[in-house]
Amino acid sequence: MLVESLICSPTPSYPYHIAAKRYFVRSHRGAMEQRCDGYDKDLTLIFLHPTSFPKEIWEPTIEALLHEHDLWGARIREAYAIDCPNHGVAAVLNDGLLGDCAAGTKLFAECAMQFLLNGPSLSTPVDFSKRNLVGIGHSIGGVAVILMQAMAIPIKFRSIILVEPMLDANPGDGYEQLRTRLVRSAYKRKDVWNNRGEAAAYFRNTVRWHPRILDIFIKYGIRDHPTHTHEVSPFDGVTLACTRDQEALMYRDKDGATTPIQDLNVICNRIPVHVIFGGNPDYLPQSTQDGLTDPKSGRRFASVTRIPNTGHLVRICLLIPLCDDTEHMLAPPAGPCGVGCRIVSGHSVLC
Numbered sequence: 366m367l368v369e370s371l372i373c374s375p376t377p378s379y380p381y382h383i384a385a386k387r388y389f390v391r392s393h394r395g396a397m398e399q400r401c402d403g404y405d406k407d408l409t410l411i412f413l414h415p416t417s418f419p420k421e422i423w424e425p426t427i428e429a430l431l432h433e434h435d436l437w438g439a440r441i442r443e444a445y446a447i448d449c450p451n452h453g454v455a456a457v458l459n460d461g462l463l464g465d466c467a468a469g470t471k472l473f474a475e476c477a478m479q480f481l482l483n484g485p486s487l488s489t490p491v492d493f494s495k496r497n498l499v500g501i502g503h504s505i506g507g508v509a510v511i512l513m514q515a516m517a518i519p520i521k522f523r524s525i526i527l528v529e530p531m532l533d534a535n536p537g538d539g540y541e542q543l544r545t546r547l548v549r550s551a552y553k554r555k556d557v558w559n560n561r562g563e564a565a566a567y568f569r570n571t572v573r574w575h576p577r578i579l580d581i582f583i584k585y586g587i588r589d590h591p592t593h594t595h596e597v598s599p600f601d602g603v604t605l606a607c608t609r610d611q612e613a614l615m616y617r618d619k620d621g622a623t624t625p626i627q628d629l630n631v632i633c634n635r636i637p638v639h640v641i642f643g644g645n646p647d648y649l650p651q652s653t654q655d656g657l658t659d660p661k662s663g664r665r666f667a668s669v670t671r672i673p674n675t676g677h678l679v680r681i682c683l684l685i686p687l688c689d690d691t692e693h694m695l696a697p698p699a700g701p702c703g704v705g706c707r708i709v710s711g712h713s714v715l716c
Contacts, residue, residue: 366388366389366390366427366428366431366432367388367389367390367391368386368387368388369386369387369389369488369489370384370385370386370454371383371384371385371386371387371445371480371487371488372384372385372454372458373385373479373480373483373486373487375462379475379479380462381450381455381459381462381463381476382450382455382458382459382462383447383448383450383455383476383479383480383483384420384447384448384453384454384455384458385420385445385446385447385448385480386420386421386445386446387443387444387445387489388424388427388428388431388443388444388445388446389431389442389443389444390431390432406440406497407440407441407442407497408440408441408442408497408498408499409441409442409443409444409445409493409496409497409498409499410427410430410441410443410444410445410498410499410501411444411445411447411477411481411498411499411500411501411510411522412426412427412444412445412446412447412501412502412506413446413447413449413473413477413500413501413502413503413506413507413509413510414446414448414449414452414453414502414503414506415503415504415505415506415529416452416504416505416607416612416615416616417452417551417586417605417607417612417615418452418582418586419448419452419453419454419581419582419585419586419606420446420447420448420452420453420585421446421453421581421584421585422578422581422582422585422586423446423501424446424581425577425578425581427444427446430444431444442496442497445480447476447477447480448476449468449472449473449476449505449509449607449615450462450463450472450473450476451463451468451472451607451608451611451614451615452586452606452607452611453585453586453606453607454585454606455476456588456606456607456608456611457588457606460591463611468611468614468615468618469505469614469615469617469618469621470505470508470509470512470618470621470625471512471618471621473505473506473509474509474510474512474513474516477509477510477513478513478516478518478520481493481520482518482520493520494519494520497523498520498521498522498523499522499523499524499525499526500513500514500522500524500525500526501525501526501528502525502526502527502528502530503528503529503679504528504529504530504531504677505531505615505621506528507527507528507529507530507531507532508530508531508532508621508622508625510522510525510527511525511527511530511625511628511629511632512625512628514628514632515625515628515631515632521636522636523636524636524637524638524639524667525632525636525637525638525639526638526639526641527638527639527640527641528641528679529641529642529643529648529649529677529679530640530657531621531622531648531649532622532623532625532626532629532649532657533622533623533626533649533653533656533657534623534626534653534656534657534659534662534664535653535656536622536623537653539649539650539652539653540622540649540653543648543649544616544617547616548613548616548617551609551612551613551616552609552613554605554609555567556604556605556608556609557590557602557603557604558587558602558603558604559602559603560602560603561583561584561587561603564583564587564603565579565580565583568582568583572678573678585606586605586606586607587603587604587605587606588603588604588605588606589601589603589604590602590603590604591604629664630662630663630664633664633665633666634665637667638666638667639666639667639668639669639670640657640658640666640668640669640670641670641671641672641679642654642669642670642671642672643671643672643675643676643677643678643679644671644672644673644674644675644676645674645675645676646676647676647677648676648677649677
């Protein structure tokens with residue numbers, strides 16, 4: 366798998382740096398087949414991460430999908446992962462720009478959409494409006510994917526995959542209790558270490574990390590402490606790329622779990638939307654998840670999958686099968702030409 370780092374500088378119309386990565390296999394970058402309506406037949410995947418994790422957390426998933434595409438009878442052209450402005454590499458670039466801005470799903474969605482709009486000016490120009498796009502998001506990343514489709518901009522996904530989306534179709538105490546717990550956890554978490562090795566030892570004991578995922582987090586979710594460049598008594602330790610304050614701001618997005626439901630109601634009837642939950646409802650309660658997928662709500666999901674022995678951090682804890690018999694999970698709907706890519710992802714991984 367080849368990787369290209371992409372940085373978009375602030376513009377008069379968008380105030381933050383955007384950090385993204387392009388992932389591809391060399392054999393995929395040749396001539397790509399187009400449908401008769403001018404759109405690519407091959408898929409371009411757009412990945413959005415969960416709160417407090419960097420975009421690179423998706424890399425094992427992307428690598429597996431790119432290398433296993435031949436098993437499905439369809440091709441993935443390339444994939445992109447995008448940092449929220451206050452996460453990962455983007456957080457470092459945006460030092461001093463974010464302040465106490467109203468962080469949340471809207472911040473992430475606007476950033477991701479701006480990146481797609483910047484496609485023609487990338488080092489390898491891309492017209493994303495002509496790409497066969499699949500949006501894939503975990504937690505708040507999934508909510509941002511939904512918000513992107515509600516924007517009045519002509520770049521749309523052909524299908525969507527939501528992993529443990531932070532959505533509440535029937536607002537109640539369940540989500541508010543979770544919000545309070547997450548905000549408190551953000552402020553109480555340790556955020557300074559002498560070096561990355563010390564940070565890795567600390568996080569190894571916090572959740573059931575898969576070693577590869579932990580390595581990625583330590584490399585991209587941890588940064589040099591901002592004071593390491595101070596002229597007097599610099600501190601050469603490390604800290605979280607997404608600060609405790611910024612993480613808490615993400616959770617405090619007042620309507621972030623409820624307002625997008627109206628957009629989802631529309632999207633579900635327009636394109637295939639797949640939902641994946643961990644089998645253990647350790648974040649949003651089971652009743653909230655059931656309320657989201659309730660057929661009586663009018664929301665029509667292409668598939669609802671539960672992966673046993675995992676919870677909300679399903680991609681972080683284990684390298685596990687996505688779903689043994691899932692079909693069409695990444696396939697866009699048939700277009701005007703009657704062309705629809707059929708992808709069987711029984712051998713892919715979710716982490």
